[in-house]
Amino acid sequence: MSSIFTITAAPDSDIWRKPPHTDVFNAATATPPNTPSPTGPLQTFVSAKASFSFDWTEQYDQAGLLLSFRPQGGSSSSSSAPNKWIKTGVEFYNGQPMLSTVACDRWADWSVAPLTTFAAAAETWTTILIEKEVNENETNERGSSLWVYQVLDSGERVALREICWVYGDDDIQWELEVLAMAARPAKKATTGLEVRVRDMEVEWS
Numbered sequence: 001m002s003s004i005f006t007i008t009a010a011p012d013s014d015i016w017r018k019p020p021h022t023d024v025f026n027a028a029t030a031t032p033p034n035t036p037s038p039t040g041p042l043q044t045f046v047s048a049k050a051s052f053s054f055d056w057t058e059q060y061d062q063a064g065l066l067l068s069f070r071p072q073g074g075s076s077s078s079s080s081a082p083n084k085w086i087k088t089g090v091e092f093y094n095g096q097p098m099l100s101t102v103a104c105d106r107w108a109d110w111s112v113a114p115l116t117t118f119a120a121a122a123e124t125w126t127t128i129l130i131e132k133e134v135n136e137n138e139t140n141e142r143g144s145s146l147w148v149y150q151v152l153d154s155g156e157r158v159a160l161r162e163i164c165w166v167y168g169d170d171d172i173q174w175e176l177e178v179l180a181m182a183a184r185p186a187k188k189a190t191t192g193l194e195v196r197v198r199d200m201e202v203e204w205s
Contacts, residue, residue: 004198005032007063009182011189015066015087017108025081027183029066032200040204042069042166042174047131049151050180050200053123054193056092058186062100063195064089065128066181067146069166072173084174086163087181088148090115090126099126101148101161113160115150125198127151133162143167178202 009028016024031038052063068082084105091100091112098112115126129149134142144167149157182195 003032003200004196005030005180005200007180007182007195007197009063009184009193009195011184011192012187013183014060014185015085015102015181015183016185017081017104019107023081025085027066027087027181029179029181030197031179032197038179038202039175039177041072042176044204045132045176045178046203046205047129048178048200048202049127049129051125051127051198052089052180052195053125053198054090054182054195056090056097058092058184058189058193060091060093060183060185061193062087062089062091062185063180063182063193063197064091064100065130066177066179067130068177068179069174070177072175074175082177084166086130086146086148086166088130088160089128089181097126099150099160103161103163103165105165111161123196129157 007028007030013026014024015027054063067086069084070082086103088101097115099115100112102108102110129151133147134144145162145164148160180197184193
């Protein structure tokens with residue numbers, strides 16, 4: 001049986017960082033009830049996967065997975081923006097639901113791709129997977145990155161983005177927190193955004 005929980009995002013909520021001074025980190029977040037801590041050392045992260053469904057109506061309505069990076073031993077306050085973060089999922093942009101990924105090292109970079117597999121049904125689910133990949137190049141040097149995928153109902157993975165900076169700070173030990181998130185950036189919206197999350201799984205080694 002599927003495990004489903006809900007997140008409600010208030011109007012004027014978002015996760016976004018843009019120079020020179022914008023640093024917003026007030027989206028609604030949650031984990032499945034009765035699950036272990038969503039935090040662990042970055043080096044032990046293997047993958048995170050969840051499915052999302054919501055009724056998008058406002059520009060930039062969004063829901064997906066959130067990975068937050070803080071130095072181990074530092075402040076872990078969820079009310080403050082982490083040093084680095086990644087969010088990826090579905091975002092309502094210019095009248096269409098899109099596959100959206102924002103990766104924030106020092107500043108945020110945003111990419112969108114068409115969500116062509118959704119249907120005009122009573123409830124539409126989109127599954128997102130973030131997975132660590134380790135491979136070797138022509139000189140046998142091993143490299144690590146995170147890959148973001150949409151997972152179709154058939155099980156096929158559609159690659160959305162590879163993110164490499166995650167493993168580029170050899171001198172810092174990062175603590176990683178993995179959450180489901182929802183946001184409604186529209187400041188003039190009169191209601192919140194309710195998001196349904198299904199079968200969220202986080203794997204650590």
